[in-house]
Amino acid sequence: xxxxYHSHTPLCRHALGDPEAYVDAALAAGLTExxxxxxxxxxxxxxxxxxxxEADLPEYFRWIERARGxxxxxxxxxxxxxxxxxxxxxxxxxxLAARHAWDYLIGSVHYLGDWDFDNPKWLGRWAESDVAAVWxxxxxxxxxxAESGLFDILGHPDLVKKFAHVPPGxxxxxxxxxxxxxxxxxxxxxLNTAGWHKPCAEAYPAAGFLELACSAGVPLxxxxxxxxxxxxxxxxxxxIGLAKAAGYRETQLFEKRRxxxxxx
Ligand code: ZN
Ligand code: FE
Ligand code: FE
Ligand code: ZN
Numbered sequence: 001x002x003x004x005y006h007s008h009t010p011l012c013r014h015a016l017g018d019p020e021a022y023v024d025a026a027l028a029a030g031l032t033e034x035x036x037x038x039x040x041x042x043x044x045x046x047x048x049x050x051x052x053x054e055a056d057l058p059e060y061f062r063w064i065e066r067a068r069g070x071x072x073x074x075x076x077x078x079x080x081x082x083x084x085x086x087x088x089x090x091x092x093x094x095x096l097a098a099r100h101a102w103d104y105l106i107g108s109v110h111y112l113g114d115w116d117f118d119n120p121k122w123l124g125r126w127a128e129s130d131v132a133a134v135w136x137x138x139x140x141x142x143x144x145x146a147e148s149g150l151f152d153i154l155g156h157p158d159l160v161k162k163f164a165h166v167p168p169g170x171x172x173x174x175x176x177x178x179x180x181x182x183x184x185x186x187x188x189x190x191l192n193t194a195g196w197h198k199p200c201a202e203a204y205p206a207a208g209f210l211e212l213a214c215s216a217g218v219p220l221x222x223x224x225x226x227x228x229x230x231x232x233x234x235x236x237x238x239x240i241g242l243a244k245a246a247g248y249r250e251t252q253l254f255e256k257r258r259x260x261x262x263x264x
Pocket of ligand 1: 012014227
């Protein structure tokens, strides 16, 4: 099985389980490597209620060391963060990048302006939104994130569909400019299996996006976005099938922000 680099810890206040249980799940799933990428601190604090605080970073590093101790050489444990791409956050992300010898940083778009649109708390805001306008804003923001050059992996590419708000017609008009920006950036995207368990009932990204990304030469990792040990490596066989159907033949490994490929 490929590596699973997108996973969380209880420090973000909405994930469960201790490091030993996550590592045991990674071993049971037969993963090549396991990576921890909890929701990064964001300033000004408190920014919201679903991430670690800057003061939690030392405990986060201890959590990762506990995972490494339990793995005891049986599986490489990689250290990352899932950072939020927000207007004006470039200097903060650069500062976070310098805080540790990270193996990779994931960039995610969870916010459009002041709205964390994937938060079920604010579903009412979706009800009063123009879905096509939200999609346009989302994909422009995603392309800017790729162009920032701050991230190794770009998270859940079409998260905007989470609650099944999708504009009518061929979605390639949204995908194509974003795929062009991602390909030019050299970033890796993830095929995130969590979407299969959300109202959209599809992996992030959709097959159509994955095909365009593969044709454009955008490299891929497969991720579970686990918020509990039982979710580590979830649906990876199904994800490998989807990636291969889109044309992918390899996946990526990261160490100290350097990448190499391995056959899928
Ligand atoms: Zn989360
Ligand atoms: Fe996320
Ligand atoms: Fe996540
Ligand atoms: Zn995520």
